[in-house]
Amino acid sequence: MSHGFDTLQIHAGAQPDPATGARQTPIYQTTAYVFRDADHAAALFNLQEVGFIYSRLTNPTVAVLQERIATLEGGAGAVCCSSGHAAQIMALFPLMQPGCNIVASTRLYGGTVTQFSQTIKRFGWSATFVDFDDTDAVKAAIDENTRAVFCESVANPGGYITDLDAISAISNDAGVPLIVDNTSATPYLCRPFEHGASLVVHSTTKYLTGNGTVTGGVVVDSGTFDWSASDKFPSLSQPEPAYHGLKFHETFGPLAFTFHGIAVGLRDLGMTMNPQGAHYTLMGIETLSLRMQRHVENAQKVAAWLEADDRIESVTYAGLPSSPYYDRVEKICPKGAGGLFTFAVKGGYEACIKLVNALEIFSHVANLGDTRSLIIHSASTTHRQLSPEQQKAAGAEPNMVRVSIGIEDADDLIADLDQALTQATA
Structure with a gap:
C-alpha cells in the first residue's frame, strides 16, 4: 500500500518500540550493543547479517531517520552523518581516487566551493566549476577522470533552479553519477531521482530539521546506478580487502552505495550523526x-x-x-x-x-x-x-x-x- 508524502513524513521507518510500546522513536543513547553470541558478532562484522554493532556505524534512532529520508526522496537507502559538509565527502569517498575529478556547478554554497576547490586537493581530487546553464560546457568539462557531476537543485544563495533533466542526461551519457544537493528544496519541493540523479545529499541542519537546533547531513542513494558498468568505481565493483574480497555491488545490489557508506565510510571517516540530533531531525520532518x-x-x-x-x-x-x-x-x-x-x-x-x-x-x-x-x-x-x-x-x-x-x-x-x-x- 502506497502512502502520501504527509503520511510518510510522520510514519516512514518507525514502529512502536517493541520493548516498551513507546509510540515516538526513542533516543537510543548508547555506544554499543550486546551480541547474542560469538557467531552473531562474527556475522555482523562480516556483513553477513544486518544489525547494530557500535554507534559510530549504526544506531536505531539514526536508522529510523535514514529510512524516513530515503523514503521521502524515493531512494533505496541513506546514510546519515554529522553535517552537510560531511555528507558531501561521504558521497564522494566511494567514487574518488587520487587523480580523479568532479564537475561542479558554479552556483553552490560558498563553503562547498571552498571544500571542492581547496580542501579536496589534499585527497588528490580536483573539481572543475562550470555554469550549469551552459550544457555544452558541462559536456566539455567531463573527461576520463571525472567520477561525478555535482549541483544544487535550488542553489544557495540565489535560489536558482538547475535543469536536472538536462544535466542528468549528460552525466548518464558519460557513465558517471549526478549528485544533487537538495537541501534548499527538500524532497517536498523537488525529487531529484525523478529527474535522473543518482545520489542526493542534504544538510539536514536546514529545512529537514527546520528549527535551528542541530547539525547533520545525509547521503541518499537512488539504487539505480550501475557501479559495475565500467572500471571507474573499484571501491564498489571490485573486491574489498577489508571484507575478505567482498564486492559491494555484486553482494548488495541497489544498496551497495549505502552499505559501503556505513561499512567503510563511517567506519573509517567517523563522521557520525548522534542519536539526539537524529531525534530532533525526526521531529522536524513530521511537519x-x-x-x-x-x-x-x-x-x-x-x-x-x-x-x-x-x-x-x-x-x-x-x-x-x-x-x-x-x-x-x-x-x-x-x-x-x-x-x-x-x-x-x-x-x-x-x-x-x-x-x-x-x-x-x-x-x-x-x-x-x-x-x-x-x-x-x-x-x-x-x-x-x-x-x-x-x-x-x-x-x-x-x-x-x-x-x-x-x-x-x-x-x-x-x-x-x-x-x-x-x-x-x-
Missing part, C-alpha cells in the same frame, strides 16, 4: 510539508513586494515571472520555488550592512531553512573566502543580501524590511 508550504507562500509574497520597491535593484526569486528560471519551477519544483533568494540593495555594500543591522524580526545568522526568517550578507560572510569572480558566479555580489524566509506572518516580515530599508538607504 516538513506544512512548513515548506508556508515558506513558499511567504517567499512569494515578500519577493514580489521587494521587486516592486524602488530601493531594490533586483530580486532573484525563481517564483517571480521576471526570473529566467521561472519556467523551471513547474518542471523541477512543482510545489514552489522554495524560501531562499537574494536581492540587491541600491547603495551597494554599505547599504546592505546597514540593512542587516537595522532588521528586528529577521535574524542575522549563517544558516538557512529555519522557521525564523534569516538574513546574511553573503559577500562578507559565507562567500567571503571566494574571489570577486567566484562571488559573481555564485550570485553573491557585494550589493546582494540572502534571505531565508520563515513561517512568520508575511506582512510582519514586509514591515520589518520596509523600516530597515528606510534606514539603509536614507
Whole structure:
C-alpha cells in the first residue's frame, strides 16, 4: 500500500518500540550493543547479517531517520552523518581516487566551493566549476577522470533552479553519477531521482530539521546506478580487502552505495550523526510539508513586494515571472520555488550592512531553512573566502543580501524590511 508524502513524513521507518510500546522513536543513547553470541558478532562484522554493532556505524534512532529520508526522496537507502559538509565527502569517498575529478556547478554554497576547490586537493581530487546553464560546457568539462557531476537543485544563495533533466542526461551519457544537493528544496519541493540523479545529499541542519537546533547531513542513494558498468568505481565493483574480497555491488545490489557508506565510510571517516540530533531531525520532518508550504507562500509574497520597491535593484526569486528560471519551477519544483533568494540593495555594500543591522524580526545568522526568517550578507560572510569572480558566479555580489524566509506572518516580515530599508538607504 502506497502512502502520501504527509503520511510518510510522520510514519516512514518507525514502529512502536517493541520493548516498551513507546509510540515516538526513542533516543537510543548508547555506544554499543550486546551480541547474542560469538557467531552473531562474527556475522555482523562480516556483513553477513544486518544489525547494530557500535554507534559510530549504526544506531536505531539514526536508522529510523535514514529510512524516513530515503523514503521521502524515493531512494533505496541513506546514510546519515554529522553535517552537510560531511555528507558531501561521504558521497564522494566511494567514487574518488587520487587523480580523479568532479564537475561542479558554479552556483553552490560558498563553503562547498571552498571544500571542492581547496580542501579536496589534499585527497588528490580536483573539481572543475562550470555554469550549469551552459550544457555544452558541462559536456566539455567531463573527461576520463571525472567520477561525478555535482549541483544544487535550488542553489544557495540565489535560489536558482538547475535543469536536472538536462544535466542528468549528460552525466548518464558519460557513465558517471549526478549528485544533487537538495537541501534548499527538500524532497517536498523537488525529487531529484525523478529527474535522473543518482545520489542526493542534504544538510539536514536546514529545512529537514527546520528549527535551528542541530547539525547533520545525509547521503541518499537512488539504487539505480550501475557501479559495475565500467572500471571507474573499484571501491564498489571490485573486491574489498577489508571484507575478505567482498564486492559491494555484486553482494548488495541497489544498496551497495549505502552499505559501503556505513561499512567503510563511517567506519573509517567517523563522521557520525548522534542519536539526539537524529531525534530532533525526526521531529522536524513530521511537519516538513506544512512548513515548506508556508515558506513558499511567504517567499512569494515578500519577493514580489521587494521587486516592486524602488530601493531594490533586483530580486532573484525563481517564483517571480521576471526570473529566467521561472519556467523551471513547474518542471523541477512543482510545489514552489522554495524560501531562499537574494536581492540587491541600491547603495551597494554599505547599504546592505546597514540593512542587516537595522532588521528586528529577521535574524542575522549563517544558516538557512529555519522557521525564523534569516538574513546574511553573503559577500562578507559565507562567500567571503571566494574571489570577486567566484562571488559573481555564485550570485553573491557585494550589493546582494540572502534571505531565508520563515513561517512568520508575511506582512510582519514586509514591515520589518520596509523600516530597515528606510534606514539603509536614507
